Amino acid sequence: MKTFKAFWFFSFIVLHVFFVKVDGVKSLVPALYVFGDSSVDAGNNNNLITHAKANIPPYGIDFNNNATGRFTNGKTFADFIAIKLGLPLQPPYLGISKSKRYQVITGINYASGACGILNDSRDGDCLSLDKQIEYFTSTVVNDLPKHKHLKNKYELKDHLSKSIYLISIGSNDYFLNYLKPEIRTYKYMNSEEFADYLIEQLSSKIKAIYNLGARKFVVGTVNQIGCSPNLYCNETINQMVKPCSDKLLMKVKEMEKKFSGSMFVSANGFNFFNKIKNDPKKYGFTNISKSCIQEGIPCANRKEYYFWDFGHITEAAVEIYANECFSGSKICFPNVKKLALVHL
Numbered sequence: 001m002k003t004f005k006a007f008w009f010f011s012f013i014v015l016h017v018f019f020v021k022v023d024g025v026k027s028l029v030p031a032l033y034v035f036g037d038s039s040v041d042a043g044n045n046n047n048l049i050t051h052a053k054a055n056i057p058p059y060g061i062d063f064n065n066n067a068t069g070r071f072t073n074g075k076t077f078a079d080f081i082a083i084k085l086g087l088p089l090q091p092p093y094l095g096i097s098k099s100k101r102y103q104v105i106t107g108i109n110y111a112s113g114a115c116g117i118l119n120d121s122r123d124g125d126c127l128s129l130d131k132q133i134e135y136f137t138s139t140v141v142n143d144l145p146k147h148k149h150l151k152n153k154y155e156l157k158d159h160l161s162k163s164i165y166l167i168s169i170g171s172n173d174y175f176l177n178y179l180k181p182e183i184r185t186y187k188y189m190n191s192e193e194f195a196d197y198l199i200e201q202l203s204s205k206i207k208a209i210y211n212l213g214a215r216k217f218v219v220g221t222v223n224q225i226g227c228s229p230n231l232y233c234n235e236t237i238n239q240m241v242k243p244c245s246d247k248l249l250m251k252v253k254e255m256e257k258k259f260s261g262s263m264f265v266s267a268n269g270f271n272f273f274n275k276i277k278n279d280p281k282k283y284g285f286t287n288i289s290k291s292c293i294q295e296g297i298p299c300a301n302r303k304e305y306y307f308w309d310f311g312h313i314t315e316a317a318v319e320i321y322a323n324e325c326f327s328g329s330k331i332c333f334p335n336v337k338k339l340a341l342v343h344l
């Protein structure tokens with residue numbers, strides 16, 4: 001056991017030296033792998049047949065004026081977390097050519113807008129969470145082992161167990177499924193039962209990621225979607241989705257116990273919006289109810305708006321959320337920095 005541990009430690013040093021050399025920065029973890037919906041999509045949907053795309057202006061106006069497919073004006077939650085971890089931004093899986101995939105060992109983004117935890121939560125073509133995991137499996141089995149620093153199975157195991165897995169998904173299971181009157185599949189479930197079902201499904205999919213070697217997870221689900229600009233802060237809807245947010249907290253504790261050697265951070269977007277609602281000015285916001293984009297034209301004072309479009313939040317809001325989640329104590333339990341530094 002001792003020698004095994006020593007070997008792990010040694011291989012970590014080797015990896016670390018490698019990262020310092022290649023990226024010029026000292027990262028806290030080897031990689032960040034991103035799963036989810038439009039809250040963290042970095043451009044996968046650019047390659048799919050769907051109208052849920054964000055690769056045209058004004059999207060990306062604060063991302064070097066580059067509409068990369070991110071559903072906001074600037075960086076996403078995943079981008080801010082990557083930067084704080086000392087990593088480059090994760091490229092979208094579908095944007096990397098097949099022959100180059102093995103070269104990317106600082107993490108890949110599999111997230112896809114207009115998709116959900118359930119496969120039937122969708123609006124056109126998108127990468128369901130199952131599909132995202134299928135692609136991640138291919139990364140682990142086919143691509144990573146080709147990299148010269150991950151050829152040895154202990155190096156690969158070390159890479160996977162020390163990396164962070166960010167999963168941000170669930171709003172579309174409500175928006176595009178449970179709350180849609182024309183879809184009747186889940187009508188026999190009340191909101192508690194549907195939340196239980198969703199969280200159970202999410203947990204089984206996370207188990208699949210764990211089984212491939214992942215140990216450090218950050219999981220966020222549904223936000224206060226009732227407050228999206230076109231819904232005029234409908235509290236009935238917020239109360240319908242709240243059980244999903246509440247249950248996640250308990251579920252991650254349970255998963256941590258069940259999946260040996262794992263650690264989980266739950267990200268509570270629901271509470272985050274409460275904080276903003278209670279005191280918008282404290283965070284620099286003057287408008288937390290309307291979209292910054294009006295008739296296709298973005299507002300000039302983008303740091304003062306909470307919402308960027310009909311449902312996605314501005315970079316200013318994302319940044320506050322990411323700062324809190326990375327090193328605060330109220331939105332993410334424990335915070336991501338602790339997760340990054342822990343030796344499991």
Ligand SMILES: *[C@@H]1O[C@H](CO)[C@@H](O)[C@H](O)[C@H]1NC(C)=O
Pocket residue numbers: 064066067068
């Ligand atoms: C825009 O973003 C894409 C994808 O990240 C990148 O390949 C391209 O070089 C960027 N273009 C500019 C002008 O920054």
Ligand SMILES: *[C@@H]1O[C@H](CO)[C@@H](O)[C@H](O)[C@H]1NC(C)=O
Pocket residue numbers: 119120128130
């Ligand atoms: C997921 O949904 C899509 C679109 O409805 C369908 O084509 C696909 O077969 C489904 N996949 C699974 C595993 O059910």
Ligand SMILES: *[C@@H]1O[C@H](CO)[C@@H](O)[C@H](O)[C@H]1NC(C)=O
Pocket residue numbers: 234235236237
């Ligand atoms: C809030 O949403 C519920 C559920 O969709 C709907 O029945 C209700 O009419 C909405 N309330 C308002 C004030 O729009």
Ligand SMILES: *[C@@H]1O[C@H](CO)[C@@H](O)[C@H](O)[C@H]1NC(C)=O
Pocket residue numbers: 286287290291292294299
């Ligand atoms: C919020 O923004 C909308 C859209 O630009 C605008 O019509 C509204 O007056 C703003 N509200 C406040 C309180 O500034």
